Amino acid sequence: MLFLLDYGGGNVASLANSLRQLGHEFRWIDTPADFSEATSLVFPGVGAFESAIQHLTRRGLLEPLRDYIRSGKPYFGICIGLQVLFQSSDESPSLGLGIIPCPIERFSDEDKAVPHIGWNSAELLDANEPAFYYFVHSYCAKYNPEKYPEAAEWVHATTQYGQELFASAVRKGNVFATQFHPEKSGDAGLALLDKWLREPDAVHASPTVPRVAPAPKAKDGLTKRIIACMDVRANDAGDLVVTKGDQYDVREKDPAAAVTTAGAVRNLGKPVALAARYYAAGADELCLLNITSFRHSPLHDQPMLAVVRAAAERLFVPLTIGGGIKDTVDPDGTPRSALEVASAYFRAGADKVSIGSEAVYAVERLRARGGVLDGTSAIETIAHAYGRQAVVVSIDPRRVQVDADYAGPYVDEVVRGADGGAWWYQCTVSGGRESRPLSVVQLAKGVDALGAGEILLNSIDRDGTGLGFDFDLLTLVKRSVRIPVVASSGAGKAAHFVDAFTQTGVEAALAAGIFHREEVGIGEVKDVLRAAGINVRR
Ligand code: 1PR
The missing domain is CATH 3.40.50.880 (Class I glutamine amidotransferase (GATase) domain)
Incomplete structure (x- = not known):
């Protein structure tokens, strides 16, 4: 047996x-x-x-x-x-x-x-x-x-x-x-x-003959990852759907284009069916984000758990689950720690959990303590139990424009554009609804210190625009941390992925809208990357 x-x-x-x-x-x-x-x-x-x-x-x-x-x-x-x-x-x-x-x-x-x-x-x-x-x-x-x-x-x-x-x-x-x-x-x-x-009994009794490279080659074999992301929420009829926002607004806006659906939550498909499509198409990882988890997230009746279970049963690439990974209280008054919430997702089949708002609060507390770790944050407790590689932090920054002669607290992080504009990146919580007094660099460094294993770097300004990833943002964060960074928000064509990898050195790139709307396929992205000399998984 x-x-x-x-x-x-x-x-x-x-x-x-x-x-x-x-x-x-x-x-x-x-x-x-x-x-x-x-x-x-x-x-x-x-x-x-x-x-x-x-x-x-x-x-x-x-x-x-x-x-x-x-x-x-x-x-x-x-x-x-x-x-x-x-x-x-x-x-x-x-x-x-x-x-x-x-x-x-x-x-x-x-x-x-x-x-x-x-x-x-x-x-x-x-x-x-x-x-x-x-x-x-x-x-x-x-x-x-x-x-x-x-x-x-x-x-x-x-x-x-x-x-x-x-x-x-x-x-x-x-x-x-x-x-x-x-x-x-x-x-x-x-x-x-x-x-x-x-054939587990066909044990190899004879000693193996090491056939290994005597010295490392100039370049390792690690591939750049392409991740398909599904933002999931209940639509107005109460069904869980994959939706997609423009700068985080997921409701239909153009009454002329969609008279019957104006104002409704955009519905781009069922999460498990879409995930299966991306698995078959060669996605290196899949990401499911519960984007309304800040409203209510009873663990005993969390519909995302069923989605994760169903996806994990048939998809054999890594699955990241985000949204609502925080200390919470079920409606019956049962307190649930972030670790319990994460454990429920791991048991359901998630490989990594992604923490958003709670990571911002944790870094604010860390900074208030003068950088002293106390082991209590969701990042720390989950990393301690499951290893830091199981903890992703999802960052939702927004550009804050400043005058060219700005000399405020974020002066060292100000990016100056070719057109004379200047800005810094401010962190937000609750899906961009609230801005916090924390910069993206402060957050990235803080979560690295707390023990996060990876950063999923969104951009509210670029989300859903198809204008390409925000290279200034990616470069700023990439050079601030030693953990891997995933580029997210703004992919509009395959060439944008090439640019993200060659210009910023990020380890992975994620897209949602272009994959959901079948404007660009994962295979096409990988072909273009390969043609540009970037190592990707076949
Ligand atoms: O705060 O721990 O509960 O986590 C909430 C999670 O939900 C965070 O990861 C946050 O980024 C996400 N989220 C919250 N509200 C929204 C929204 O869209 N209204 N989605 C949201 C963020 C961004 C990416 C998107 C990329 C690529 N979505 O997930 O997939 O921008 O899109 P594109 O390729 O179409 O440009 P917590």
Whole structure:
């Protein structure tokens, strides 16, 4: 019987969904005794090494896991399921299982954004050619055969990020583990999982022969990501629909063009159906934003949870869910922490949560405390439990025009346009309805310090205009932080994506309107990027 081990953090729903999709039955490890019934075991995990070890220890599962692996029965580890095989991790004072004699270390962020998020290439020893798989992690087993010769014998695939090579898969005897997420790596990942699941006993008793690059190449294999975003809200009939605003106004405006629908919420389709279309078209990630969550968000009856569940059942690329990730109170008076809200989404199948308004308030509080972290914000609590790579911050800035001789508090962040205009970027909350005394640079630096893993950078001025991304804004934020930045708002044609990547260095670009209205396809965007020499996933 195939068993799955859930350490209580990260999104294990994705793995369960992909196994169901592939037609494999499984059970969950509940107690230490279950290990003896398992004839093969998959241990998936996202994020935080420390919470994985602590959780396994608390439930009395750590030693049985070690015994299971030593017994020679087939084991497949994913992400944290790979890292626990190692001796230790920079991320945690707790020790790992020590099966592979080498530490897990943090990526250097001197030459790149950390976490490493996205599709990178890995050439597995038994594969004919490299394939792209989805990675999301800040720590890794660095490939260093001189220092760790015994560990190098385990290496089944290496991947390069920046100038660092790390073990993206290890394999020896009954053990196979990947740093990447096969359950989130589309067809390539599902095929890899299926192959192992159909012959887990065909363990490779002979030691693997490392076939790895002796030195990093000039350029790593990380691709630029294309993300399709769906803004979701209830329309006037109460149905959840994908809508799309112009500068965040989602109601039909032109009475002449749409007499019957003037003033109604724009309806561009059903969220799950649209998400399925984008998955089939090759989207590298999908993003669902609950854009009216600031009004009410009872967790016990949150319709977005059902949307996430349905989407995650059939789409095997990363899913980000945003809107309403904050401390809240259900109508029956039950308080819900932001961590509980996020956990419900992770259990439903989300891979990352995106925090908007609450991130602004958290940074305001952080600044009021003189930059001292207190561990209480939604960003901190969720990052602690699930790893910082699971926490995206969605920023909704707006340009504030100032005089050319402006010398106010944001003078260092003022952008001066070619036409003589000058402006800074102010943060907003509640979908742009309220402006706050905080600049986009202050917010970006603050959320980086609080432990966010990525920034989704919208622009209220450009949203829905098709004029192209706001390069000034992207450049300003990109140079303020070390975490990845996703460009959003304003895409009108494929060339805009090329410009965003070449001019600002962002790691990913997101669009909504042009994809929803089928004006430009994801395939077309990728073709144009490839023609411009930008590495994208096929
Ligand atoms: O504050 O944590 O509850 O999160 C609310 C979330 O909802 C935030 O991520 C916020 O950006 C989003 N949101 C709130 N109101 C709106 C609105 O449109 N009225 N949508 C809204 C923001 C921006 C992007 C959009 C891009 C690309 N949407 O999601 O998809 O601008 O569009 P384009 O390619 O068509 O230009 P909280």
